[in-house]
Amino acid sequence: MDDQAYVFVTGNKAETHLPAGVTVQVKVKTNSRLTQKVALKDRTGEVDLEFTGTGEQNTIIGDKAITPGQNSLLTAVFEYADADGVFKPSKLNFGGPYDIGNYHLLVVVAENGDDTDYNDTILEFSWHTR
Structure with missing residues (x-):
């Protein structure tokens, strides 16, 4: 079993593989007045x-610890709603995993099209290993 972390992005979906049996902190932030x-x-x-919400300056709209099982593939779907309230697909980019000693970080970022800063929604996976 390959326990290497990775992410694969297609459209507004990010498929993420995380190490099994490790507690992973999932944090979602927003930097948009539009609902993410x-x-x-x-x-x-x-x-x-x-996770759903709005806010500027890295407003946290979700924070949850999970423990992925063996062969666990997580799928994250990113959407936003403007004034009409209808959810539309966001554009994605990603980075990582970044390994800093025994701390690991994998990030997926979303853009809703009102600018090009790719920080409208930020999904962070972080975990520690021995």
Whole structure:
């Protein structure tokens, strides 16, 4: 079993593999006046999270610890709603995993199209290893 962390982005979906059996902190932040939404699920239904909110200056709209199982693939779907309230797909980019000693960080960022700063929604996965 390959326990290497990675992310693969297609459209507004990010498929993420995280190490099994390690507690992973999932944090979602927003930097937008528009409503941002991230739905995070795995194939087994064990992880089924949805974070929605607005705010500037890295407003936290979600913070949850999870422990991925073996062969766990998490899918995150990013959307935003403007004044009409209808959710539309965001554009994504990603970075990592970044390994700083035994601290690890994987980041997926979303843009809703009102600028090009890719910080409208920020999804962070962080964990420690021995």
